[in-house]
Structure formats: structure tokens, C-alpha cells
Amino acid sequence: MAQSRRETDQLKDEMSSLAERVWNDGDVDAIDDRFAHDFVRHTPESLPDIHGPEAYKERVRELRSAFPDFEIDIERTVADDELLLTHLTISGTHDGEFMGIEPTGESIDVPVMSLMRLEDDRVAEEWLLSDSMEMMVQLGVAAYPDEV
Template sequence: MSATEVARNKETLRRFHDAVSTGDAEVIARTIDEVVDPDVLIGTPLPIEAKGAQALKEVFAVLHRAFPDLHIEIEDVIAEGDRVVTRNTVTGTHQGKYMGLAPTGKSITYKEILIARFADGRVAETWAVVDVLAQMRQLGAIPS
């Protein structure tokens, strides 16, 4: 993979995160359609039945209903070959039901790492590690 392709893939993943941070469902869906393969393989267990790009749209719809001001700050971007990794800090205010929890109004901050494999300039596979324990502690669902 050329340096140009690697740089393009890094920029594509940044564009994806920027779209998610807008909170605009249309922008998010359009960006997913543009940068994610419709049959993307998602290597992270998700509590939804949808697959592929549709699953990503549903995940972010759920997150934005719970945290309308959800924001992803990219801390690091590392790329090699067909893979791009981002280390992110995610923030938001709990204003809607989330994982069975009624809105608390609490602001949360948690970390995540996303690995994306690219094929033909689009995200073809993802793996994410999300600090759900930090989320649940900050929302009061789990004692600190």
C-alpha cells in the first residue's frame, strides 16, 4: 500500500469521526454510505441485529439519542498497510435512555480504540475496544 493510500485512509477515518461528532443523523448516514463498505465486518459485539453499514448507523443513532452532544476527540492516529487505528476520548451528556438507564443528566468521558481495515479506500472491517466500565461508573450504574 502506498504512502498516499495510507494517508487517504487516515483522513477517511478522521472524516468518519468528525461526522459522528456532528450529531446530525443525515450527515452521519451519508458519511457512512460514502466511506464504509455496505457489508463491513464489525468485530465488536453489538446489541443489535443489523449487520454491515446499517449496524453502524443504528449504533450511532442509539448513542446520539442517549448523548445528543456526543463528541469524539481523536488523540492518536496510527496507520500501517491497510489498517488505521485511532485512540479516542469520547464525551457526552446522558440525556436519553442508554443500556436500560434512564437519563441522568451526567456528563461522561471515556476512552476507546478503533481499528479499521480498508479495502478500495473504504472501511471494510472494524474492531473497537470501548471503556464501557467507565461509562457505567460515571452514569452511576456500577459503584466506583
């Protein structure tokens, strides 16, 4: 059954609040409230997919350890009955090891797209796309071809 506009707006607000609690505040226990036990996060980049809420919590901890001031800024969210599409920006200062890269002290500001599939009001799957090349350039460990 289709959700009303009010229900959809409430869902967007709840999921945005959850993302901010988890990523901005580091409240990984909030994941238990809204993620399915068989949650999968699909990442087309070099990172392996994440399976389960505990693995997702560990990914949050790893990123927040590498970027202690890590924050997300939600630009826009679009939702329907079971899908939630969010455009956001991640930012932070690289003060800890990240993907084998020693701390650079550089700041990042990178666009990200997240598509979440909900099942029984819980996040069952997420597809994540981020501009990893831009992140590596901002960290000073890569350059665009015309800058080499």
C-alpha cells in the same frame, strides 16, 4: 502495494474527518461514502456485532439520542496499507435512554480504541474496545469494587 507516507497521511485525515462528520455532526449519510456493504463492527462487550452500514447508522442514532451532545476527540491515529488504529475519547451528557438505563444527566469522558480494516478504500471491519466499566461508573450506575 505499499502506500506512500503522503497517501497514508491523507487516508488518516480522510477517516478522521469522516468519524467527526458521523459522530460529532450526526451526518450518518457520510457512512455510505466509505463503508463496505458487508461491513462488520466487532464489539467484545455486551453489545452485539453490527452488520452493514444501515445497522451502523442506527447505532450512531441510538448513541446520539442517548447523548445529544455526543462527541469524539481523536487523540492519535496510526495507519498502514489496510489497517487504521485510532485512540479517541468519547464524551457527552446522558439525556436519553441508553442500554435500558434511564437518563442520568451525568457526563461521560471515556477512552476508546478502534482498529479498522480497509478494503478498496472502504471500511470493511472494525474492532472496538472501550472502557465500558468506566462509562457505567461515570453514569452513576456502577461502582468499582473498592468503592462499594
